[in-house]
Amino acid sequence: MIKFENVNKWYKTYHALRDINGEVSTGEVVVVCGPSGSGKSTMIRTINKLEDIASGTIRVQGQCINDKHVNINQLRAGIGFVFQHFNLFPHLSVKDNVALSPIKVAGQSKAQAYEMADELLEKVGLYAKKDDMPANLSGGQQQRVAIARALAQQPPVILFDEPTSALDPEMVGEVLNVMKKLAADGMTMICVTHEMNFAREVADRIWFMDQGKLLEDTTSNAFFTQATHERARKFLADIIH
Template sequence: MITITHLDKHFDRLHVLKDISLNVKPGEVLVLCGPSGSGKTTLLRTINGLETIDSGTITVDGETVDPKSREIRRQRQGIGFVFQQFNLFPHLSVIDNITLAPRKLKGLTRDEAEARAMQLLDRVGLRDKRDVHTDTLSGGQQQRIAIARALAMEPPVLLFDEPTSALDPEMVGEVLSVIRELAQDGMTMLCVTHEMGFARDVASRIIFMADGRIVEDTSPGQFFSAPESARARAFLQDILGH
């Protein structure tokens, strides 16, 4: 589903991604973890074409992703992205947030888009919030709406950038339960998160990054019981210590 080969990315003199190569099979759930500044979010943004790259290639569902290409807007429609800060439109209702892109970009009628949106609202447990404005919702509710909005475009891949880090602790579980259900349904996902219990339960693979490189690419069992690198051991000791 995703193939990344020898990817490099700089921000001016800062080398943020260093020779990243990665393959993701359909239905896999990859959790990207590592210390702050290790390049996790930048990697997600390059996959979605939100950041350019200096060298290497990224292929998603058989197509090369190039932010400079005329095809990038169409390609992004097939790569769902759930942001840390929700990025919903506060002046629109929940139903309009979910149906806007399918109507404008995929040509669905309002009835078609709303029928799909209601199915998704059922899925995330927020059917009764259909007509309210998103800025009246809790953080957990807003993030579940953001997931429904991403799913409305029926992407083969979903990217999550720390989807629970902006939430109060009591709201984290309601968002993670939605992501768990997507994993059980076979959705291909890459998720940047520090929720290690979630990673242990849901991930097909753990990608541990440090200093812009992939340090470990392994199973959850291997990563949590016997990480190979000193960086990963120190990271786990710090995270699990909290």
């Protein structure tokens, strides 16, 4: 589904991503973890070209996305993205937020789009809130709407960039539960998160990053029981402590 080959990125003189190599298979859940500033969010944002790379190759379903001829809007329409801060349109109702992309991008009729929006809001447990405005929802509810919106384009993969880090602790569980359901349904997911219990329970693979490098690419069980890199072992020890 997704393949990184020797990917590098700089911010002026700062080397943000260093020779990233990795693959994500269809139906896999990959959790990307590591200390703050390790390059996790930068890496995930390169997949839909919210961040450009300096060298290397990223392929999505076999297509080289850093080819200059790639239609960037078409690329992004096929990749779901859930942001840290929701990014809902504040002037649109919950239902309109979810239906907007199918209508404007996919060319669906309003009737089709709103029917799908109803189904997706039911899926994330927010059908009763469909006519509310985002400002009237809790942070956890807004993030669940954002997940429904990401699903509305029926993408083959969804990227989550620290989807719970802006939430109050009591709201984290409701968002993670929706993500667990998506994983159980076979959705291909890449999740940048600090939620290690979620990673242990749901992830097929763990990517551990530090200082722009991908230091561990292993199964969830192997990462939590026998991480090979010293920096990863220290990270886990600090979390446990």
